[in-house]
Amino acid sequence: MYLASTAPAASGSAPARAGTADAAFAVEFEGLGRSFPSDRGASRTVLRDVSISVQPGEVLAILGTSGCGKSTLLRIAGGLDSATAGRVLIDGTPTVDFDDRTAVGFQEPRLLPWRSITDNVALGLPRGTPKADGAARVARLIELVGLSDFAGHRPREISGGMAQRASLARALARNPGVLLLDEPFGALDALTRLKMQDLLLDVHAAAPTTVLLVTHDVDEALQLADRIILLGRSNELDGSTIAQEIVVPGTRPRDRGSAELAELRGRLLDGLGIDRHGQARGVETTTAIPHFPY
Numbered sequence: 001m002y003l004a005s006t007a008p009a010a011s012g013s014a015p016a017r018a019g020t021a022d023a024a025f026a027v028e029f030e031g032l033g034r035s036f037p038s039d040r041g042a043s044r045t046v047l048r049d050v051s052i053s054v055q056p057g058e059v060l061a062i063l064g065t066s067g068c069g070k071s072t073l074l075r076i077a078g079g080l081d082s083a084t085a086g087r088v089l090i091d092g093t094p095t096v097d098f099d100d101r102t103a104v105g106f107q108e109p110r111l112l113p114w115r116s117i118t119d120n121v122a123l124g125l126p127r128g129t130p131k132a133d134g135a136a137r138v139a140r141l142i143e144l145v146g147l148s149d150f151a152g153h154r155p156r157e158i159s160g161g162m163a164q165r166a167s168l169a170r171a172l173a174r175n176p177g178v179l180l181l182d183e184p185f186g187a188l189d190a191l192t193r194l195k196m197q198d199l200l201l202d203v204h205a206a207a208p209t210t211v212l213l214v215t216h217d218v219d220e221a222l223q224l225a226d227r228i229i230l231l232g233r234s235n236e237l238d239g240s241t242i243a244q245e246i247v248v249p250g251t252r253p254r255d256r257g258s259a260e261l262a263e264l265r266g267r268l269l270d271g272l273g274i275d276r277h278g279q280a281r282g283v284e285t286t287t288a289i290p291h292f293p294y
């Protein structure tokens with residue numbers, strides 16, 4: 001997991017946070033599109049016309065086949081990349097480069113090996129945080145992710161799951177109004193992954209920030225999200241857009257075995273081109289899947 005909080009300073013500064021600590025911000029994608037120049041001088045559209053309003057404190061999961069543009073969407077929301085069409089508003093104002101209202105967590109923890117866990121988490125603190133406040137906040141977050149006994153350890157002395165917990169704490173140290181998570185548990189073993197999902201729910205309950213979560217894991221999305229969007233494209237030349245949108249019923253933690261979730265799982269797997277027995281059907285499109293109103 002790498003955090004925007006450790007990224008270079010923004011070229012333009014973000015609008016001031018609403019002044020409130022622990023604010024959760026609305027995120028609005030308005031007709032968002034992203035094309036990249038291709039080798040042959042033409043441009044290749046990765047995303048097109050993505051429009052969705054995410055409520056403050058909502059957990060939105062973003063699913064889609066590999067290469068459909070999930071990370072690109074997340075990067076644009078954090079000001080790590082720019083849209084070529086449309087825009088993203090956070091708390092009503094457009095994103096700026098390296099928008100400090102957001103923090104990003106990636107699949108690898110990317111802790112600095114020569115620093116202790118405490119010092120790594122402290123890297124996430126907003127610039128200018130008074131020393132005593134910062135130390136108290138870091139200690140609180142380390143406790144929240146269950147690493148108090150390892151606060152003085154170096155990253156090589158802890159497990160991969162612990163490192164990922166530390167990097168989650170580092171993201172939270174920024175006190176982000178929007179937490180952007182890109183496959184944050186993708187590199188972990190299945191059991192650690194389930195534990196991390198529970199931890200994220202605890203963290204979200206303690207500090208209910210808005211979360212955009214990119215994942216390949218349909219069950220993870222169903223367990224963690226209030227709402228799921230599935231990105232898909234109708235043909236290779238088209239960019240991806242929202243092919244399905246599903247409100248996940250029930251309060252978290254959800255019963256992983258519920259029939260209602262099983263039905264949604266089937267629908268999402270269909271949208272991903274996977275049949276119910278886990279076999280890829282070799283299709284990348286979701287043309288047949290209607291946009292699911294909610």
Ligand SMILES: Nc1ncnc2c1ncn2[C@@H]1O[C@H](COP(=O)(O)OP(=O)(O)OP(=O)(O)O)[C@@H](O)[C@H]1O
Binds near residue numbers: 070072
């Ligand atoms: N800076 C860039 N320049 C050119 N192409 C890019 C750039 N960034 C992303 N792409 C292309 O955009 C497409 C979408 O990439 P992205 O990483 O957003 O997909 P993804 O859905 O997150 O994939 P995965 O699930 O495999 O991580 C890919 O084909 C990728 O090569």
